[in-house]
Amino acid sequence: MRQERLMAEQRKTLTSVVWSISSKIAIFTLKFISVPILARYLSPEELGMVASGMIVITFLLMFAGAGLTAGLIRDAREDAVSDDTVFWTNLAVSALLAVAVFVWADPLATLLGAPEASWLLQVFSPLFVLYLGPDVASSQLARRMAFDRDAFVTVVAEALGAMAAIAVVLGGYGIWALIVQLYVSAVLRFFGLFVAAGYLPGLHFSSSELKRHMSYGVRLVGADFVNFLSFQSPIVIITRMLGLPQAGTFNLTNRLSDLPNQIVLTGLMSVLFPSFSRMNEDNARQAEVLSRTTRATTLLLAPLLFGIWAVSEPAMTVVFGEKWAFAAPVLGLLAVSKGIMSPCGSFIPYLKATGHASVLWWFGLGRAITVVAAMTLGAWWDGLEGLCLALCIANLFVLLAYLAIVLKVARLPLAQGMRDTLLPLAVAGAMAIAVRLAQGEGLIIFHGAVLQLAAGVALGGVVYALLLALTQRRLVLDLVRR
Template sequence: MAPAINLKTVTNNVGWSVLSKTSTFGLKFVTVPILARILTPQEFGVVAVAQTVVMFLTMIGSAGLATSLVLQKEEDMETVHSVFWANLLMATVMGAVLYLWAEPFAGLLGAPDAAYLLRIMALLIPIQLCGDVAYSLLARRMAFDKDAAWSVISECVGAVVALGLALLGWGVWALVAQLFSSALVRLGGLFYATGYRPSLSASPRKIAGLTKYSLGITGSEIFNFITFQSPLVVVSRHLGLTDAGAYSAANRFSSIPNQVVLSALMGVLFPVFSHMHGEQERRSNALMLSTQVCTIFLAPMMFGIWAVAEPAMLVIFGKQWASAWPVLGLLALSKGIMSPCSTFIPYLKGAGRSNVLWWVAVIRAALVYGAVSYGAMTDGLVAAMVWLCVANAVTLIFYSWAVFRTNGTAFLSGLYVTSRPMITAVIMAVAVRFLLDQIKDTVPNAVWQLVIGSVAGAIIYGLLVLLTERALLRKLLQLVKDRRAPQASAEASS
């Protein structure tokens, strides 16, 4: 039975999800710079390229079937078992394909030296896919507290393993061991948390009933994967593994605030939207509010990284990476541009509109691949990142149009309301960048530049939000009061 969806349920699960992502990416905030100081850009690049192939085949192998379980009105165990065995079968096939054709895959990505890693990392595919069903069960039950606990535990284990092996001089194997240890711990934790145990039963008819929706989800995820991973492939093929390593390290760091907020909300909002069957107005209001709230928190983080990228790269990654600060700044800028689109994927998935999700993903993938390729071939890594920003700006417009049209919202008014916090963040970031340029000579220390820029950005953005988002702040305050009211009444009656 699906849980009742109300403000308390949503906020509690968002809280747990944010705590999970904050903890796991907090670990990355600490471990990535440390590993970057111990390992070389080429070692980062080799693992990043190998992981790209594994992620792609894992996504194809799932075929979106586990995601379909979240939309089911009832938890039909025959369907659940059928999806598990279908996933395992596909995972075995994909793992075998990767193992046998590791060298052609590595050559296609411009990293023939990574073939040996691909054979080993092929084992990650069944490990990851076997956990998809258990995660979907937690999601439809809105039990994100359990998912949060095991996410943190698995990431902690992986971080400890990676740092320990890196310090012992294991090089690239430290990163490989991190991936395997985290995946195994998370797999065991998900099965323990759900109490799910696979049964030797499967129904092709049940699988067939999920295929229309799941194929749309799979298609969109394939093209979303191309969108997110094609810059690394383009950089690796045209500019070499050293630039690929610089891109990978900068991308990992710039993704931390994005994924803390975005991944946490997407995981919770998908089952929330899916439970709002036949409640178009409620779903529409939830979309607009969640998009505004997500943008108001996410945009200043991303544009803030752009503003302080130069001192941040030196302080966090060290002198050997200092020249890559424009890459870090531009990657953060490209992600900040997309912040108003942060809730669109869970909305379309929850509304059952996988067809819209698919064609939007196709257009975005073509834009990103073409733009980054043009920049890399004409003027190197920094130019490629500039063109990535251009592609994302175009994506913001047509993606918003597609979603607001689906939702029945006027395009221009919807775009203005959801993008307003981003515009405020842009103003803040430009002001901070100007401030740092002015104090560079008088405050040459990078640590102090980072501190001053961060504090100034927080103050400027806070004041601007108070001026521009008073209506949203009043609405959020009222929601908090409404959430506390039942609890206060219960305490008074007792």
């Protein structure tokens, strides 16, 4: 009976992963079409202004929710009073933040080093309500493992947002294309999630339920805060040290280098958190799933990201046009920095689900200090490329520290941890180096960026398949059978 229950749980988790990743693939396709079109009509300064403005919104949203919806997902039961309490709390806080940002847009923009973006902050201020309002409905879908509904809403919202942005930019309205895209997607997601979850907020509020969820959520907010410093601080550092055009270049290349993570990692993490939470009574099972998902995630993500580095020159020209070709080294280094961190995709949901939020906080704080210091030094030393190279080096040390912490918590042997993380990374790295050398030695002799990109991708696929057959055959066969 227990075996049947575990198999049913595995099937449900796998189905959820498929739906979640499928939605990310659809969104990837939309962005792969829309982002290059927008990039050809927008300047680096305009992209930098939007990136700087969204930093403020993202930062404050992290505190606004106080991690309350994570507590809802972690609950084994659904409770109307609990859900409504979180909804009304989120709505009140998001409305207050919207007013505050609108009033204090000028000093906030100046603090970022982009005073010319203050009007954008005022335009963006209503996004707080649109982003935070449907979080309870989203948590209900996650708790039910109903990722097919969430995926449908997300894809439709992103598709119509991208179409609206393209229409606006082709109409000659420049930066307003990005603003329209954000609002169309946010509004559609807002109403779509309520319908998908069948959630209609009631007039319930419980201070005891709010306190219960805050006791768990506040710890996650602390971890999210330090992670924010690691992931979002580059825009602030670049804007203040190098200027808005460089920030726009970073923003554009970061979007492209982050697409593999957007496809695989975000979809996987959204499923793993509730999945690990359901296994809280079976620590051995949690550790087994952690090991398997770490290897699978690394085998899938690392070659995509290291592969972007290998073909960064033709990729930048093909995707964004000749005017952005200068940013190819930035794209390659950002992809490598993300590839190094690809094994961590299962670490964060595992630590969250097992109640180790304090571990995430302290580790995240150390990581944030390391990464921010490294990027600041790199930007001072060699501008934007120096910052990206420093990020690669810092992430390597972060990965090793992360691995040591997770192995200790999960009580897994060091040899297994090395096999699950460093070996797949080495295989992907070897593939990327082979492609890069083939290009450098003139073995790929096609003329034109499109043919060079296609040849590099094809060669990388063949080399990686051979390396997998030599080093990871058992895991690949096991995943295929499942």
